[in-house]
Amino acid sequence: MKVTITDWKAVAGWRWDVPDDDVCGICRSAFDACCPSCKIPGDDCPLIWGECSHVFHMHCxxxxxxxxxxxxxxxxxx
Structure with missing residues (x-):
């Protein structure tokens, strides 16, 4: 028995290049919140990316x- 493929459609998936949990791996607080050192989320508590692709709150x-x-x-x- 010989099978001939006449047409096919590729299926792909994608995801944002962000951490899996969307939480800091050190303090376990959400990235859109602030680290334990800060009182108010915002520009004073930025995220910092490493070349290893891990992300943390800068203060952590x-x-x-x-x-x-x-x-x-x-x-x-x-």
């Missing part, structure tokens, strides 16, 4: 030399 990551998620040396993405 202060004084960290490595990514808390994968232990690679922390390099801020440009």
């Amino acid at each position: 990551l202060l004084n960290q030399q490595q990514c808390p998620m994968d232990r690679r040396p922390w390099v801020t993405a440009s």
Whole structure:
């Protein structure tokens, strides 16, 4: 028995390039909220992306030399 494909339609999926949980991996607070160090969410509590693709509140990551998620040396993405 020989099968011949005459037509096909590709199906694809997509997702935003953001963290899976939308929460900081350090304080576990939502990214649209603020970190425990801040009183009010906004520009004073920015998110910081690493070259390893992990994201944290800037204040949670202060004084960290490595990514808390994968232990690679922390390099801020440009």
